[in-house]
Amino acid sequence: MSVKSCEKLEKSQVALTVEVGAAEFQAAIEKAYQKMRKKINVPGFRPGKAPRKVIEGMYGAEVFFEEAINIAFPDAYEAAVKEQELQVVGYPTVELVGECTKDGFTFKATAPVYPEVTLGQYKELSAPKDEVKVTAADVDERLKELSDRNTRLVSVDREAKEGDTVVIDFEGFLDGKPFDGGKGENHSLELGSHSFVPGFEEQLIGVKAGDEKDLDITFPEDYHADLAGKAVVFKVKVHEVKEKEVPALDDEFAKDVSEFDTLKDLKADLKKKITEERQKAADQAFEDALMEQVAANITADIPDAMVENQAHQFLDNFKMQIAQQGIPYDQYLKMTGMEESKLLADAKEPAERQVRMDLAMAAIIKAENLEATDEEVEAEFKKLAEQYNMELDTVKKYLQPEQIRDQVISRKAVAVVVDSATATKPEKKTAKKTTKKAADAAEEGEEKKPAKKTTKKAVKKEDEEPVESK
Template sequence: MSVKSCEKLEKSQVALTIEVEAAAFEAAIEKAYRKTRGKIKVPGFRPGKAPRKIIEGMYGVEVFFDEAINIAFPDAYEAAVKEQELNVVGYPSVELMGECTRQGFTFKAVAPVYPEVVLGQYKGLSAPKEEVKVTPEDVDRRLQSLTDRNTRLVSVDREAKEGDTAVIDFEGFLDGEPFDGGKGSNHSLELGSHSFVPGFEEQVAGMKAGDEKDIDITFPEDYHADLAGKAVVFKVKCHEVKEKEVPALDDEFAKDVSEFDTLAELKADLEKQVAEDREKDAQRGFEDALMEQVAQGITAEIPDAMVDGQARQFLENFRTQIAQQGIPYEQYLQMTGIQEAKLLEDAKEPALRQVKMDLAVMAIIKAEGIEATDEDVEAEYAKLAEQFGMDLEMVKKYIQADQVKDQICSRKAVEVVVGSATAVKPEEGPAGEEAPAAEEKKPARKPRRKKAEAAEGEEPAAAEKKPARKPRKKKTEETEEPKDAE
């Protein structure tokens, strides 16, 4: 292999003209012969036993050329990329140049490469940061959530009413025939949860254990096609009615669900938790706003391959999320009428923002000479082991050191930006702009190289922390949750 030329093109692409000489091509032809000879019929020879010269004599010396080119290309291309010290970021487009003979062939490969990045301002920035406030109502909501988790369901001998849970069997009939998805047994249905089709729960109200009833329902027009707007009958049998037994909010409750002896101490701890969570959210928003400025300030010719690759990664993440919800991806596309091409197209804009963020972080790492020491890596491994409750050696087995190093360097790069930045009130944001909405998603601050998700492992902001429990008390039975609507 020899590189005849290496030309830089626009949008961070490189055109390589590569020659595969006779010796390398001859070796590829021999491999092509051994690979395909079993598929070629030659009179007088069993499949795969005909000599190469016989086959070439019958079908021409070029009979193995196409396969030989496919065999020779990857090695020649990879060798050329290594020789020219190129950091390619996608697959090349390939064009055969001239005629292919036994003396070899020449091809042109146009490949996207990692772009040259010029940083804009990344120090001395300012961004809005929310002021953390905690009201008594915030504490009450957190306490209510804790109360709900420790509420029991107890059987009652009376008619079911809103707020109760009815344990029922049901089967739906359309024109006297049962329909798919309309049957359930021993289903716990919370009345008022609106988890069933409208009108169903209201008619279950008033039933007692042992009651049977036919419920007439008309499905909404926007229901899925088979049942949209159809009138059906559900045959329902009630096995049990349960009501919520809510624990009293007193010192005994505090002792039962936490490490505290009084309700006042528990409330104080919940107030502290809310404040800490909101401070984390505010800091995360502040950092995201700063890094967004840095990402938008870079100058780089970003190859389409990088954006397309990130868009495909977003789509793959979406497929995983859909699958985790129990919805097959193809079924989701059918239900929504969305084409995969549309999903990919919609992902292009956030993908571009993510790529810019990755490039900005990597450029800061380079500009600042940021490194991850062995001590940094060991400390990060220890942190991950504690976070996930895993053995240290097991964590090292599943998460490569290079991944951990990348994550550490990425974090240090963000710290460089944040450490020199100024926080301002939201209404005093840069250029008079309002602070970004809390629900707006920002690109993740990570280098382009794929990271182990464990290394990213932050607890979601919305997740509530339970106060530490005392071993002396037994946790109250938690409320049962109704299943999703059938």
């Protein structure tokens, strides 16, 4: 193999012209013969036993050329890339140059390569940063969340009211006949949750345990096609009415839900945690804003292949996410009417931003000559083990040292940007004055605005609950 030329093209591409010599090509022809001989019929020979020269004599010396080119190309291309010290980031397009003979062939491979990156300003930047404040109302809201999680449902012997949960059997009938997906048994339904078709929950206000009631329901026009706009009857039997038993917010509550003995101490801890959470979010938003500036400031002729590869990576990540939710990817496409090409097209813009961010990060690391010591890598391993409450050896089994090293170095690169930056106060949002004319127009528009449609599923299979709106 010999490289005849290496030409730089636009969009960070190179065109390699490579010659494969006679010795390499003859070796590839022999491999092609060994691979293909069993598929070639030669009179007088059993399959696979005909000598190469006999086959070439019958079908021509070129009979193995195409397969031999396919065999010789990968090694020749890889060797040429290595010789030219190219950092290829995508697959090449290949064409033969001239004719292929027994003495070899020449090919031209055009491939995208890692672009040259020129850093713009990455130090002494500025970005707005929120001031963290935690009010008593914030703490009370977090307390309410704790209270809600510890609220119990207890049976009551009275009429059901909004906010109660009723345990019911139900079956829906259209023109006197049961319809698919309209039946449920021992279903717990919170009245006022709006999880069932409109009108269903409202008609259960006032029922008691043991009651049986027919509910007249007309499905909305935007409902499932089979039931849209149809009038149906649901026969409902009430087994139980339950109300929420909300715990008192006192010292006993604090003992039950935390390691603290008093409500005062619990509130102080909640305030501390909320502050830490908001501070972390503010720091992250500040960091993101700065790094977006750094990425925007670089100069690079980014090859399309890098963006396409990142878009496919985003799509692969999305496939994993929905698979973890138990939704097959093909089923998701059918349910949403989406095509993969549309998903990739939507991913292109964020993919390009991510590529620019990665290029900027790598450029900072190179400019600052950043490295990570073995001690820093080991400390990061220990930190991860503590964070996830795992044995150190277990963490090391799943994560390679180079992965951790890259993380440490990347954090150092971000620190270079953040430590030299200035935090500014966010601009205050001021409400615009509304003129009477604008107010009238807005009111008129509100009147003409159609009711917001909600996606509802009237029929569900197997264990899914019917007539629920999502």
